[in-house]
Amino acid sequence: MGPILRQAIVYLALTSGIPPAAAITPADAPVRRLAAEDVTSRDARPEEASLGLAAALAYDAERVYAVDAEDCAVKVFRRSGRFEAVLGRSGHGPGEFSFPSGVAVLGGRLFIADKLNRRIQVLDLSGRFLRSFPLPFAPDRVLVLAAGRLLVTRRPSSRPAGEKILHYYNASGEPLRQELVARAGGDPVLDAFLNMVLVSPGPRGDLFVVFKCQERAVLHYGPDGGLDGRIPVDRRYISKALSLPVRGGRKTVEAFCWESAQDRGRLFLLAPEYTDGGDIGPGDKVYVVDPAGRLEARIDLPARVSRLAVDGDRIFAVDLAGELRVFRVAR
Amino acid sequence: MKKTCLWALVGLILFSSVLLFPLSVRAHDVNECYANHQVCRERALAMNGAWTKIAIYLTVCDVALGKCILNM
Numbered sequence: 285m286g287p288i289l290r291q292a293i294v295y296l297a298l299t300s301g302i303p304p305a306a307a308i309t310p311a312d313a314p315v316r317r318l319a320a321e322d323v324t325s326r327d328a329r330p331e332e333a334s335l336g337l338a339a340a341l342a343y344d345a346e347r348v349y350a351v352d353a354e355d356c357a358v359k360v361f362r363r364s365g366r367f368e369a370v371l372g373r374s375g376h377g378p379g380e381f382s383f384p385s386g387v388a389v390l391g392g393r394l395f396i397a398d399k400l401n402r403r404i405q406v407l408d409l410s411g412r413f414l415r416s417f418p419l420p421f422a423p424d425r426v427l428v429l430a431a432g433r434l435l436v437t438r439r440p441s442s443r444p445a446g447e448k449i450l451h452y453y454n455a456s457g458e459p460l461r462q463e464l465v466a467r468a469g470g471d472p473v474l475d476a477f478l479n480m481v482l483v484s485p486g487p488r489g490d491l492f493v494v495f496k497c498q499e500r501a502v503l504h505y506g507p508d509g510g511l512d513g514r515i516p517v518d519r520r521y522i523s524k525a526l527s528l529p530v531r532g533g534r535k536t537v538e539a540f541c542w543e544s545a546q547d548r549g550r551l552f553l554l555a556p557e558y559t560d561g562g563d564i565g566p567g568d569k570v571y572v573v574d575p576a577g578r579l580e581a582r583i584d585l586p587a588r589v590s591r592l593a594v595d596g597d598r599i600f601a602v603d604l605a606g607e608l609r610v611f612r613v614a615r
Numbered sequence: 616m617k618k619t620c621l622w623a624l625v626g627l628i629l630f631s632s633v634l635l636f637p638l639s640v641r642a643h644d645v646n647e648c649y650a651n652h653q654v655c656r657e658r659a660l661a662m663n664g665a666w667t668k669i670a671i672y673l674t675v676c677d678v679a680l681g682k683c684i685l686n687m
Contacts, residue, residue, distance in 0.1 A: 337661055353661050383657060399657060422653060439660060441653070473673045476660060528670045539666065563665035590663035604663065 315520055315571075316581040320599060320611040324365035329607075333359060333367035338602040339385040340425060341593040342394075347409075348593070348600045349387050349394060350608055356381040358396065358411070363598070365610040371411030376401055378413035386425035386437075397423035397436065404436065404457065417457025430489025430507055433460065440466035440479045449481055450493070452509045461509045464493065471530045477537055484546035492551055494544045497523075497537045502551060502577065517553075518579040521571055524556050526564045539564045547594040549575055552583075554592050566590040566604065583613055648683035652676055 336354030343349065347368065348361045356374035361367055371394070372381050386397030393414065394407045404426055405416040419436065427435040432455035440447040448462035467478040480496040489507035500523060506512040523538040543554040543566070550572050557567030570583040570592065587609065589601035599611040659672035 338663070339661060383654070383661075385657075385661065400654060422657065439657070441656075472677055473670050476656065476673055477666070477670070480660070526666055528666065529674070530670070537666075559665050561665070563667045565665045566663060 313520060315579050318581050318583045318613050318615060320583050320585050320613045322586050322609060323612045324608070324610045325362070327366045329367045332370055333361075333608070335359060335602055335606040335608065338591045338606060340387050340397075341591050341600055341602065342387045342389045343593055343595055343600055344389045348608065348610075349389055350591070350602065351384045351387045351396065353383050353385055353399070356384060358384070358387060358394065358407075359608075361608050363600075363610070365608055367608075369411070371407065372396070378416065379405070379407065379411065381405070386423060386427075388426050388428045388434075390428040395426050395428055395434065397426040399423055404434065404453075417453070419451075421451075425483055427483055427485045427491070429485055429491065433489070433509075435483060435485075435491060437481060437483055440475065449479060450483070450491075450505070450509075463505065463509060463511065464503070467498075469530075469535070471532075471535070474528065474530045474535055474537075477528065482541060482544040484544050484551065486546060487549055492544070492546055494541050494551075494553065496541055497539050500538075500540060502573070515575070515577040517573060517577045520579050521553065521555070521573070524558060524564055542566045543590065543592045545592050545594040547596065550580065552592065552594045552599075554589065557588070570594075570599070585611055645684055648680055651683065652680040655679060 335350055335352045337352060339351045339353045341348060341350050346363060348363060350359045352359055358371040360369045360371060372379055376382060381398045382400035384396050385399045388395040392409055396405045398405050399422045402422055403416045403418045404423060406414045408414055421438045423436045424439050425437045429435055434453045436451045436453060437449055440449060445468055447466045448464060449466055450463040452460040454460055469475050469478050477497055482494040484492045486492055491505040493503040500517050502515045502517060504512045504515055523540045525536055526539055527534045527536050539556040541553045542556045545552040553571045553573060555567045555569045555571060556564045559565040566588050568585040568588045570585060572580040574580050587603045589603050591602040593600045597613045597615060599613060601609050603609050655676035656673060659669050659676060662669055
């Protein structure tokens with residue numbers, strides 16, 4: 285591409301609000317490939333360490349916390365992958381969960397999205413109940429942002445229209461603001477897919493939101509909770525088309541991302557893959573995206589995974605057998 | 616005779632209403648239908664499975680909701 289043409293594209297990108305990096309990267313430019321090695325502890329794990337329905341992962345300096353929606357518990361592992369404990373059990377009382385779906389950890393406290401009990405529970409790291417606050421909806425994910433602010437997501441019910449997906453709360457559980465109106469596709473099944481979002485906290489109390497389908501961009505929300513911008517993702521990142529059975533026939537959707545994570549200002553997007561039957565499922569390739577939306581690298585994992593958290597050269601993930609795996613990225 | 620028929624009719628109506636009462640309570644407990652529907656949807660969406668399978672499960676949840684509301 286000639287320099288004049290490149291400058292013209294950058295100018296057009298800047299004036300139209302598109303980050304120039306994403307606009308000028310040729311679609312066939314090579315992506316740096318990185319391998320990941322499985323470094324999971326070989327210690328024998330008890331049966332209770334298996335994750336029946338892994339919903340979310342979080343980590344701190346010493347441990348990894350995995351929420352198991354099926355077992356209604358938080359399963360605790362050392363960062364090496366060695367299993368340590370199960371926190372909580374099924375129920376409706378303090379320290380008990382009903383279909384927990386999100387977890388965040390900060391300052392020695394665990395924040396659990398206790399979905400069907402419609403509340404956020406706060407536990408200490410040994411699982412002792414500290415407090416909880418009720419919610420007017422079933423929470424999906426929970427994140428701890430800066431200054432003790434919490435972000436809680438909800439899956440819209442399509443009933444009524446116009447529900448918001450992002451809900452901000454202060455540390456006491458008082459609502460602060462709501463953002464991101466649910467998308468409507470005219471069919472409840474399609475709506476469920478259109479509104480599947482992945483959220484990752486940014487380094488400055490900001491937030492990145494990725495739609496799992498039909499949106500090739502990352503939404504960036506500032507520390508105040510307002511929408512800061514939309515970051516189109518490099519065209520070298522390939523989404524996968526799928527024809528879904530919906531009311532009155534089929535509808536083609538573009539599967540964009542299965543799971544996302546953020547680390548040191550970079551987004552890690554787990555790309556969906558076609559299954560043997562031509563369906564869409566979790567994959568084994570993680571794309572590293574810089575703040576301008578440009579692909580920096582592709583990490584090839586040794587296994588397909590459904591959940592993901594990244595910390596430096598470590599990737600904590602849950603494989604399709606429900607086992608927590610620890611991968612080390614060779615840079 | 617007329618009186619006997621009247622009492623028989625009243626008895627029949629009362630008996631029928633007792634028989635139908637539990638059904639009518641179920642039919643009007645729509646909130647439970649929606650609560651079950653939510654659990655059904657959440658289970659479907661939380662699956663780490665393929666999307667077509669999730670779409671089919673969601674459709675089954677919607678059909679079950681309709682049946683529940685209509686008390687079928």
